[in-house]
Amino acid sequence: xxKEKNIIMVYAESTPNPAAMKFVVNQYLLEEGSVEYVTVxxxxxxxxxxxxxxxxxxxxxxxxxxFVTVNKKKEFDWFELMPIFREFIKGYLQAGEKVFTGEQEQxxxxxxxxxxxxxxxxTKIIEALEEYVKPAVEQDGxxxxxxxxxxxxxxxxxxxxxxxxxxxxxTLKGGIERLLLQLVPEVKEVVAxxx
Numbered sequence: 001x002x003k004e005k006n007i008i009m010v011y012a013e014s015t016p017n018p019a020a021m022k023f024v025v026n027q028y029l030l031e032e033g034s035v036e037y038v039t040v041x042x043x044x045x046x047x048x049x050x051x052x053x054x055x056x057x058x059x060x061x062x063x064x065x066x067f068v069t070v071n072k073k074k075e076f077d078w079f080e081l082m083p084i085f086r087e088f089i090k091g092y093l094q095a096g097e098k099v100f101t102g103e104q105e106q107x108x109x110x111x112x113x114x115x116x117x118x119x120x121x122x123t124k125i126i127e128a129l130e131e132y133v134k135p136a137v138e139q140d141g142x143x144x145x146x147x148x149x150x151x152x153x154x155x156x157x158x159x160x161x162x163x164x165x166x167x168x169x170x171t172l173k174g175g176i177e178r179l180l181l182q183l184v185p186e187v188k189e190v191v192a193x194x195x
Contacts (some may be wrong), residue, residue, distance in 0.1 A: 010090040012082045015069065015141040017165035019059070021078055022141030023089050024067045029099050034064035034143040036159040048092060048099045055088075057081070062143070062160035063099070069141040069160040121186050122149050128183045129156075133176055137162060144176075152188030154180060168192065 009026040035046065038060045043049035048068070049061040057076035062069040070085055072078070093099075126146045137144045142162030147155040156176070162168050169192075177190035 006094075008090050008093045010086050010093075012086050013141065014078075015161035015165070016167045016171075017071070017141075017161040018078075019074065019164065020069050020071045020141055020161035021082055021085070022067050022069045022161065023085060025089065025093065026066070027093070028066055029063055029068065030065055034062065034159060036060055036062040036143075036163070046100050047097060048089075051092060052085070052088070055081075055084070060163070062141070062163075064138065064143055064160070067141065071161070071164065119149070121184060122146070124184045125149055125154055125180060125187065128180060129176075132179055132183075147193060149187075152186060154187055154190045156190065156192050158192045 006027070011024050013022040013024060015022050029048075035049075037043040037046065037049045037053075040050055040053040043053060043061065046061075046063070049063065052058055052061050052068070052070060057073040058070060059073055060071040062071075068089060072081060129144060129146055133144055137158075140161055142158060142160035142165075144162060145157045145159070147157050149155075156172070158165075158168060158172075162171075165171075172190060172192050177187075180187045180190055
């Protein structure tokens, strides 16, 4: 009897960032955290990202749980690229190719993750981000991580479709900052650090 193959399904979702497209897969690609590669050299531990960078116009590759967000150069059109990437990712995974190799470097940077030394205020900020912000940002093909809290200022790192998105400053100031100001009175300002 022939071994039954796992059927891979991939569909594309547009994001608020016109340069980014989210490709959702029906399997986990990454158990924990997220990664973003902005050069083929930085993707040495991720054969899938290396292969995606071989396509013309790719600026960055973001991977988390069950999706890949690809950012492209402005002069390329998603109408032409979307079916190509969807079929490529499906074929790559269907062939059983590895998404990651070597050490588990793909986990989110511990410097921007919750630590045992987080203050009570930092813990409140992180919990608010996890509960209210992270699900919406992931739905749009991105990720947001707490980096620091200093003298009333929260610094966040935005990845995936959020990085370089024209509406990210509106989301940051109009949505995330307003939410954190309400939930954590010690917060006075929220800024984003681009990686």
